Amino acid sequence: MDLERIYSILPWQLQNVAASAEGWRVKRLQFGGDFPHILKEAIDRTFWPLEKIQDYRNRQLRDFMRHCYETTPYFQALLRKSGAIPDDFACLDSLRRLPVLTKHIIQEDYTAFLSNRIPSKARLPAHTSGTTGAGLRFSTTREAVQRQWAVWCRYRLWHGIYPGTWCAYFGGRSVVPLSQDRPPFWRHNYPGKQILFSGYHMNENNLNYYIEAIRRFQPPWIHGYPSLISLLASHMIDKKLDIGYxxxxxxxxxxxxxxxxxxxxxxxxxxxxxxxxxxxxxxxNISECELGNLHVDEDFSAVEFLPEESGCRYRVLGTNFTNPAFPLVRYDIGDVVSLSDRQCACNRPGRVVEDIDGRLEDYVILANGAKLGRTDHIFKDMVNIREAQIYQTEPGAFTIRVVRGTHYNETDEAMLLSETAKRVGSDTKVSIEYTSFLKRSATGKLRQVVSQIPHGRLDAREAT
Ligand SMILES: [Zn+2]
Structure with missing residues (x-):
C-alpha cells in the first residue's frame, strides 16, 4: 500500500498527525540549514539599482550557461550545434540565438537535461502538471528549493506576512478523502502553521462548514487558488454570512x-x-509590491518576454539559473502576461508586468474561424455567477456552464448572453447550461475553457 492510500483510511485525527509529520519534513527542507542566510541575501537585493541587479543576473546567467555546457548533454549538443560558447551568453538578448525549449522536448528525453555534476543523492525529485494534464518530471536540489522559497518569503515580508503566521490554505492537495461527506473538511499541519482546506468538497451543502471553521480558527492569513477562495467569497455574499473578523x-x-x-x-x-x-x-517569478504593481524578480531567473502574434501579450520564457540539477534555458512555461511601461514608485528595480494572464487556456473557435484566447472579460461584471466555464465541441458554437449565485436571475442570463455576443459576434451560437459544480482538473484547478476540438486545444498548440 502506498502512503496516500494509508493516509486515506486513517481517522481524521491521525490524518492531522500525518499532515503535521509531512509539514515538519517540508519545513526542514524549505527553511532549515542555510535558509536564513539565503533569505537575508535575497532581502538585501530588494532595492538594488537596476544596473546592479542586471549585472548580478547576467553574471549568474553566464556562469549557469558554462555549467550547462560542461555538464548537461542536451545543452552540450545544442551549444555545439549553434557554434556558441558559454561566454557568449552574458545578457538576456544573447539568449535569442538559442531555440525556445518546450515541455515536449524535455518529455522526449528527460535524462539529457540532468546535470552530471550533481550526484544522484543530492537530487530531489520534482514534478509539475499542466492544466491539460501533460506532466513534467524533473530534478532539483535543496539549495534550489531554498532560493525559490527565499524569493517567496521576501514577497510575503513586503506585505508584513512573517514566517510562522497561521494560514488557511485552499489548494489542490487531497487532504480529505473524497468519500468523506461530513466535516471536518480540513486538516492541520501544526509545524507549518497551516489549516489545509479541501478544495474537493466545496459544494453548496458544505460551504457553511468552511465558513464556520474560519470563524472558529480566525487564521490571520488566507492563501490559495483564487477559484476556491472566490467560491467561498460568493457564498458568503449570497447567504449574507461573515467570518466575524x-x-x-x-x-x-x-x-x-x-x-x-x-x-x-x-x-x-x-x-x-x-x-x-x-x-x-x-x-x-513575479511578485506584487505594496503599491499593487507586479515586479519581475530579476535576481531569481533570466526571464524573457516573447511577443505573441497579437502583439499585446507576451509568452514567458525563463532560464532557471538557481537550479543546477536540471537546467532549463529559454523554457516556455505556457503562461502569458501583458507588460507595463510604467515605473513603480516603490523603487524596486526591473520590469513591471501589467497583468498576469496566467496559463494559456484552450481556445474558443468562433464561427469565423478566429481563435479566442482569453475569455474572462466576458464574466468581469457578472457578480451573480459563482463559476463559469466554456465548453466547445464544434467550431462556431459553444456552451457556457454556469454555477448560479443565489441572486442570479433572467437579467443576469440576458446580460451574460449580450456580453458574450459582444465579444464573439452574433454568428457564433452560444447556449447556457446550469450546473451545481464545475469539475476540476487532476490538480484541483478550474479550467476556463475546455475544448474538444483538436486545433482548439492547448496541448495541440504545444505540440507544434
Ligand atoms: Zn512596486
Missing part, C-alpha cells in the same frame, strides 16, 4: 486571478487579494 492578508497563487474574483474576495473579506506568480520549474 477581517483577515490580515489574502494571497493567491497557481491560477490567474480574474477581475470578478478580485471583486468578490474584496467584497466578502474586505481585503485586497495579493498575488505572485511562480512556477515549480523556477524559470520565472
Amino acid at each position: 477581517q483577515p490580515g492578508w489574502i494571497t493567491i497563487g497557481a491560477e490567474n486571478l480574474l477581475e470578478h474574483q478580485k471583486k468578490l474576495i474584496f467584497e466578502a473579506f474586505g481585503v485586497k487579494a495579493r498575488q505572485h506568480y511562480g512556477s515549480v520549474e523556477a524559470v520565472a
Whole structure:
C-alpha cells in the first residue's frame, strides 16, 4: 500500500498527525540549514539599482550557461550545434540565438537535461502538471528549493506576512478523502502553521462548514487558488454570512486571478487579494509590491518576454539559473502576461508586468474561424455567477456552464448572453447550461475553457 492510500483510511485525527509529520519534513527542507542566510541575501537585493541587479543576473546567467555546457548533454549538443560558447551568453538578448525549449522536448528525453555534476543523492525529485494534464518530471536540489522559497518569503515580508503566521490554505492537495461527506473538511499541519482546506468538497451543502471553521480558527492569513477562495467569497455574499473578523492578508497563487474574483474576495473579506506568480520549474517569478504593481524578480531567473502574434501579450520564457540539477534555458512555461511601461514608485528595480494572464487556456473557435484566447472579460461584471466555464465541441458554437449565485436571475442570463455576443459576434451560437459544480482538473484547478476540438486545444498548440 502506498502512503496516500494509508493516509486515506486513517481517522481524521491521525490524518492531522500525518499532515503535521509531512509539514515538519517540508519545513526542514524549505527553511532549515542555510535558509536564513539565503533569505537575508535575497532581502538585501530588494532595492538594488537596476544596473546592479542586471549585472548580478547576467553574471549568474553566464556562469549557469558554462555549467550547462560542461555538464548537461542536451545543452552540450545544442551549444555545439549553434557554434556558441558559454561566454557568449552574458545578457538576456544573447539568449535569442538559442531555440525556445518546450515541455515536449524535455518529455522526449528527460535524462539529457540532468546535470552530471550533481550526484544522484543530492537530487530531489520534482514534478509539475499542466492544466491539460501533460506532466513534467524533473530534478532539483535543496539549495534550489531554498532560493525559490527565499524569493517567496521576501514577497510575503513586503506585505508584513512573517514566517510562522497561521494560514488557511485552499489548494489542490487531497487532504480529505473524497468519500468523506461530513466535516471536518480540513486538516492541520501544526509545524507549518497551516489549516489545509479541501478544495474537493466545496459544494453548496458544505460551504457553511468552511465558513464556520474560519470563524472558529480566525487564521490571520488566507492563501490559495483564487477559484476556491472566490467560491467561498460568493457564498458568503449570497447567504449574507461573515467570518466575524477581517483577515490580515489574502494571497493567491497557481491560477490567474480574474477581475470578478478580485471583486468578490474584496467584497466578502474586505481585503485586497495579493498575488505572485511562480512556477515549480523556477524559470520565472513575479511578485506584487505594496503599491499593487507586479515586479519581475530579476535576481531569481533570466526571464524573457516573447511577443505573441497579437502583439499585446507576451509568452514567458525563463532560464532557471538557481537550479543546477536540471537546467532549463529559454523554457516556455505556457503562461502569458501583458507588460507595463510604467515605473513603480516603490523603487524596486526591473520590469513591471501589467497583468498576469496566467496559463494559456484552450481556445474558443468562433464561427469565423478566429481563435479566442482569453475569455474572462466576458464574466468581469457578472457578480451573480459563482463559476463559469466554456465548453466547445464544434467550431462556431459553444456552451457556457454556469454555477448560479443565489441572486442570479433572467437579467443576469440576458446580460451574460449580450456580453458574450459582444465579444464573439452574433454568428457564433452560444447556449447556457446550469450546473451545481464545475469539475476540476487532476490538480484541483478550474479550467476556463475546455475544448474538444483538436486545433482548439492547448496541448495541440504545444505540440507544434
Ligand atoms: Zn512596486
